Amino acid sequence: MSEDLGITIKKDEDFSEWYNQVVLKAELADYSPVKGCMVIRPYGYEIWENIQAFLDKKIKETGHKNAYFPLFIPESFFKREAEHVKGFSPEVAWVTHGGDTPLEEKLAIRPTSETIMYEMYSKWVRSWRDLPILINQWCNVVRWETKMTKLFMRTREFLWQEGHTAHATKEEADEEARKILDIYREVYEYLLAIPVIPGQKTESEKFAGALYSLTLEALMPDGKATQCATTHNLGQHFSKAFNITFIDRDEQRKYVWQTSWGLSSRSVATMVMVHADDKGLVVPPRVAPVHVVIVPIIFQESREEILNFVKKVKDMLEGFSVIADDREEYTAGWKFNHWELKGVPLRIEVGPRDVKGNKVILVRRDTGEKKSVPVENVHEQVRESLEKIQEDLFQKAKTFLTENTVEAEDYDELKRLVDNKKMVKVVWCGSDECEAAIKEETGTTSCCIPFNGKKQGRCIYCGRDAGFVVYFAKHY
Numbered sequence: 001m002s003e004d005l006g007i008t009i010k011k012d013e014d015f016s017e018w019y020n021q022v023v024l025k026a027e028l029a030d031y032s033p034v035k036g037c038m039v040i041r042p043y044g045y046e047i048w049e050n051i052q053a054f055l056d057k058k059i060k061e062t063g064h065k066n067a068y069f070p071l072f073i074p075e076s077f078f079k080r081e082a083e084h085v086k087g088f089s090p091e092v093a094w095v096t097h098g099g100d101t102p103l104e105e106k107l108a109i110r111p112t113s114e115t116i117m118y119e120m121y122s123k124w125v126r127s128w129r130d131l132p133i134l135i136n137q138w139c140n141v142v143r144w145e146t147k148m149t150k151l152f153m154r155t156r157e158f159l160w161q162e163g164h165t166a167h168a169t170k171e172e173a174d175e176e177a178r179k180i181l182d183i184y185r186e187v188y189e190y191l192l193a194i195p196v197i198p199g200q201k202t203e204s205e206k207f208a209g210a211l212y213s214l215t216l217e218a219l220m221p222d223g224k225a226t227q228c229a230t231t232h233n234l235g236q237h238f239s240k241a242f243n244i245t246f247i248d249r250d251e252q253r254k255y256v257w258q259t260s261w262g263l264s265s266r267s268v269a270t271m272v273m274v275h276a277d278d279k280g281l282v283v284p285p286r287v288a289p290v291h292v293v294i295v296p297i298i299f300q301e302s303r304e305e306i307l308n309f310v311k312k313v314k315d316m317l318e319g320f321s322v323i324a325d326d327r328e329e330y331t332a333g334w335k336f337n338h339w340e341l342k343g344v345p346l347r348i349e350v351g352p353r354d355v356k357g358n359k360v361i362l363v364r365r366d367t368g369e370k371k372s373v374p375v376e377n378v379h380e381q382v383r384e385s386l387e388k389i390q391e392d393l394f395q396k397a398k399t400f401l402t403e404n405t406v407e408a409e410d411y412d413e414l415k416r417l418v419d420n421k422k423m424v425k426v427v428w429c430g431s432d433e434c435e436a437a438i439k440e441e442t443g444t445t446s447c448c449i450p451f452n453g454k455k456q457g458r459c460i461y462c463g464r465d466a467g468f469v470v471y472f473a474k475h476y
């Protein structure tokens, strides 16, 4: 493969530029003529669709239904919940005209749909019999980012799902926020082979308008943490602003308790960052659009025989997504590089000697490990290898996370460790002032207070008696 087709920068030399090359050259996405936006190409979209399909099934299995709400939100709705408007205002895109005519009320392009959905919920909920409302929406949202565009990671428009529920009690809303976080954890750990740290956001980092926010945090190989997905118990903040009330069993009128939760196309970015390597993408088998590529090594004298054999092998791999790349305008070597760049988990090579011996060569994308497999075992061996790759990718990422998540005993150590690309655990008193000072002075953000993260000690910043453990890291 020529220089400009392959990845020319090493992952550990210039992580950011390496990432851009992998996303562009593996044809996941491209920059758009509209500044800050991206074009998701078919191969990238297939990966997103696989994430969607997995998550959509779980969302439905837990009793939620999909629906669709308008892209436009009237300014007056948007402004009804004070914290929410404060949090989102800086990044809202507004529609002010229809054609040449100024609108009477300007319309926000949804940055998230709480306000447009809850206006409707206030009409739909009358009695305890109408609860819970369990609705999910798959859509795009727009947040007018000013930082530099990073495909899948930071773009002005992105894809996601947003769940919005209404319940009779706080306990039900608590349970919902935890249940969905567990599902999101499955998406990351089971499907994408990315280990995460679940926890609660600090007050200053919680969702604008929430009672509290739960999060999954992952550590990228460049030492930056990323927020993978969040769920929020919105308390009664929005139900009071939108007047969503119900008559309970005790005949009393009450405000509902609500949650909202989202997982976005950013998940594709984390998958690339965690698993891809100097040759290109590495796609975990459970989310891979293609599991196996069969590459025949064609010689004129045995051409027919080899192509028939390839067809036979492909037929034996029913149940997997298989491409037999028998294009004759490319060499076998070119194809090896091409499919490695695309991150296809397994390659099967078939040459004249393999046909004679009734076997194939099976090559793992993640390790490069090769083995010769009798053709009658090929289905079983592919199944086992894919499982092994999935497991090994997770374990490798888990080891990285464990090795790079460390505890700091004092403030100097915290500074040194975050500069050394670590996610750092510290004891903290819980005050906004200490958190803000740490962020400011170290250039970090607090990731989360891990579940069961109580620990007595002294605050790493102010030295007062403290009861919280919190992670700090540089962030995407």
Ligand SMILES: [Zn+2]
Pocket (backbone or CB within 6 Å): 428, 429, 430, 431, 434, 459, 460, 461, 462, 463, 464
């Ligand atoms: Zn403190």
